[in-house]
Amino acid sequence: MELKTPIEEIPGIGSYYQKKLKKLGIKTLADLIFHFPHRYEDFSNLTPISKVKVGEKVCLRGKIIQIENTKTWKKRMILTQAFLKDETGIIKVIWFNQPYLINVLKAGDFVCLAGKVAFGRASKRDLPEIYLASPTYEKVFPEKELIHTGRIVPVYPETEGLSSKWLRMILRPILRKLREKIEEVLPEEILKKNKLLPVKKAIWQVHFPDSLELAKKAKERFSFEELFFLQLKVLKEKLKLKSKKAIPIPFNLELVKKFIKTLPFELTEAQKKAAYQILKDLEKERPMNRLLQGDVGSGKTVVAVLAALEVVEAGYQVALMAPTEILAKQHLKTFSDFLKDFKIKIGLLTRGECKVLNQKVSEKEILEKIEKGEIKILIGTHSLIQETKPSLNSQPKERVPKVKFNNLALVILDEQHRFGVEQRAKLVQPSAAKEIRIPHLLSMTATPIPRTLALTVYGDLDLSIIDQLPKGRKKVITRAISPSEREKAYRFIKKEVKKGRQVFVICPRIEKREDEKNTSWAEVKAVKAEYEKLSKEIFPDLRIAQLHGKMKTEEKEKIMKDFKEGKVDILVATSVVEVGIDVPNATIMMVEGAERFGLAQLHQFRGRVGRGKKQSYCFLFTESPSKKTAQRLQALMECQDGFKLAEKDLQIRGPGEIFGQKQWGLPDLAMASLTDIFLVEKTRTAAKEILEKDPELKSYPLLKEKLEEFEKEVHLE
CATH class of the missing domain: 2.40.50.140 (Nucleic acid-binding proteins)
Structure with a gap:
């Protein structure tokens, strides 16, 4: 038997157990051996x-x-x-x-x-x-x-009909035969320096430990191994980028001063620091790979506009990619407003419409202007990186980008953290005479990233953090509302609307499914049901609209436009509002079924209000008696700092629940270890030392082979 042997070929495992094992994701002998206990009973x-x-x-x-x-x-x-x-x-x-x-x-x-x-x-x-x-x-x-x-008895993650007792019985003889065949992938110097158990000992002690201390050490060894491979992956990406060339953009101090003078507000110290880091990166001949993170309303966009201005004034193009058409149009307006004194041609390219300097044009016309270099800043959605279908006569039959830039030097991403080297290279016109120069990348996110994730999953990105809100902003008053306080909250909302304020209402689902009548989902407020209730029973005299993902783009845009212009008092929406919509007159955020959302998400909803000078409020409606919910909502009421809340959320819920266990394809132990800053830093140091000594891992063939396998499984995009 080999580690790659399918479970169908393992003696003693019949078809009944094969099905049960596959339910747990166990398809090979290696999967079975690396299906670790999640706890131990001490019967020693x-x-x-x-x-x-x-x-x-x-x-x-x-x-x-x-x-x-x-x-x-x-x-x-x-x-x-x-x-x-x-x-x-x-x-x-x-x-x-x-x-x-x-x-x-x-x-x-x-x-x-x-x-x-x-x-x-x-x-x-x-x-x-x-x-x-x-x-x-x-x-x-x-x-x-x-x-x-x-003895110390291992207890495994189980599925119906597959007990820990059966797993122990099947694993013991297999491990006796096979543990000598398990090769050590971690280099000797890493094992010694970090006091890790060798793999042959660790695999036995994780399943059949001689003591709880040895069980702990065995788990630590495998957690280290999985995080170490994650660190190798992201640090190799970083090295790969260092070997590429980019267009260096000179730091134009006079231009920066001129731009700052045109602003109707003063930049915060955090904005100035982030802008400086970005402009210094742009000066380099290697591609920038920077993530700009800051709370909703912290002023990330103005920093991105300054970076774009530097690039354009140096004679190059900028592309900005937003997650939705509504946000692309909002960016078009924001960029146009900030740059009105600089006479820069800004274009919009989405599936729905194309514009140049706010004038509608055909797709053909805008594509020509981009290719000629007339459009200096192009804003759009994923249509910016769409590829054309290969023609029947084309040789070779490969897809080419629909949008061809003349001299693209900077890509700005909004709420999408990654854009690989290969994707960036596709946006640049290949030239026989010159080596391809990769555009610089600036990603913006309002999702605060906990430190452990910044050092692992996002370890290939350099971070800039805006951790101050603009002057004059008031803290949003946050309250958890129980069923008995609902009427009082409604009266308060009505009073605020009568003063000319506007309200967001967020619901977790679009509509109830028939099979959910007797489940906890039955209590979840669907947008349609909430809209009906508010407009007919609670606020029949107010102007209420609804917004959800199943609507057509034009319909959504009209509703958002009406809301921004004050023609709608209350907007009932799904979490579509989470990303980027800016309505300064909205002062109340009301979240139904608040227990259904994570802390970071709730904090982002809250950031949609309090954009103006007026006092704003966030009401979290919940009927959940759970302690975990109370803990989360209490944290939100006490804290306005998105970074602290992200750390808290990671501790309360764990990375698996926040990002989805399968989000990155990470092994379970690596996922669980993403909360352990000490282990994260240890593995990062170890990976750096190995790559500094041997970037191609030529002296470590086993390590290289395992890393290639790991890279196929794990997808951080």
Whole structure:
């Protein structure tokens, strides 16, 4: 048997268990061996029967002196009752609804039993007494080692019909045969420096540990390994980028001063620092790969506009890609407003429309102007990187970008963190005479990234952080609203609207499904239902509109335009509002089913209000009694700092729940370790040391091979 052997070829695993294993994502022998326990039961210390206490988990060793099946009153349940004896006493043992045990265990058998001590009576006829409830059992033989009792016992992630007991039974003989075949991929110097167990020892100790300390060390070794590969991947990306060439953009101090003078506000220190970092990166001959992060409303866009202006004034083009058409149009307006004194041709290219200097044009016309270099800043959606279909006669038959830039030097991404070297290279016209120069990349995000993620998943990006809000902004007053306070909140909202303010209402779902009538989803406010309720029952005299992802773009745009112009008092929406919509007159954010959203998401919703000088409010409606929900909402009420909240969210919910377990294809241990800053920093240092010494990993063939496999599985885009 080899590690790549499919589970269908492993002796002792029939078709029933093959199906169950596949449910857990186990398809090969390697998958099975690396399916680690998620906890351990310590049954390594035997307890004398005379010392057992109610409520304790114990491991007892003795002789069965009697065993029989009985039926409870009214014959509802079969009980298997036994008596176990050791040198110190006798205890009753009860198994519920497992009548087959009478054929497995016999009077006179020596056994080890591990389980919880209970107190009560098995039937109405019996007197209350101490007994061992449904323990795990194992017969004791002189030459046989215990697996399920009398030791540290591994407990695995299970699925219905596939127990930890079965997994232990199947894994032990496999590991005995195979552990010598498992090759060590971590270099010797890394094992020594970080005091890690060698793989052959670690694989045994993670499944069948001699002590809880060794189980912990084995898990640490594999967590280190998985994070180490993640660090190698992102740091190699960084090295790859360093080897590429970009167009250096000179730092034009006079231009910067001129631009700042045109602004109707003063830049914060954080904005100045971020702008300086970006402009210094643009000076270099290697491509910038920078992520600009800052809370909603912290002023990221003006920093991006300044970077774009520098590039354009140096004679090159800029492309900005937004996630939606509404946001692309908002960026067009913002860029046009900020740059009105600089006479720069700005274009818009989306699936829905094309514009140059706010004049509608045909797609053909705008593409020509881009290729000639007449359009200096092009704003659009993913249509900027769409490729044309190959023509039948084209040789070779390959797709080419629809948009051909003349001299693109900077790509700005809004709310999309990554844009690989290959994707960027496609946007640049190939030239036989010159080496391709990769455009600089500036990504902007309002999603605060916790430090551990910044050093792992986003480790190939340089970070600029805007952690100050513009002067004059008031803190948004945040309240969790229970069902009993709902009417009071509605009265307050009505009063604010009468003063001329506007309101966002966010719902987690579009419509209830029929099969959800009896589930917790039945309480979730669907946009349509909420709109009906608010417009007919709660605020019949106010102007209310609804917005959700199933609407056509034109319809969405009209509603947003009406809301911005004050023609709508209350906008009921899905989380589409989360990204980028700017309405300074909106002062109330009302979130229905707040327990359905993560902390970072709720914080972003809150950032949609408080954009003007007026006091703003965020009301979090929830009917959830859960402690976790209360903890999250309390954190939001106490803190306005998105970065602190992101760290808190990571601790409360864990990365798997926040990003989706399969978001990046990361192994489970790596995903779980993303909260451990100490381990993250250790693995980053180790990966840096190896790559500085040997960037191509030529001296580490096994490591290189494993990294290539890891890269196929993990997708950070």
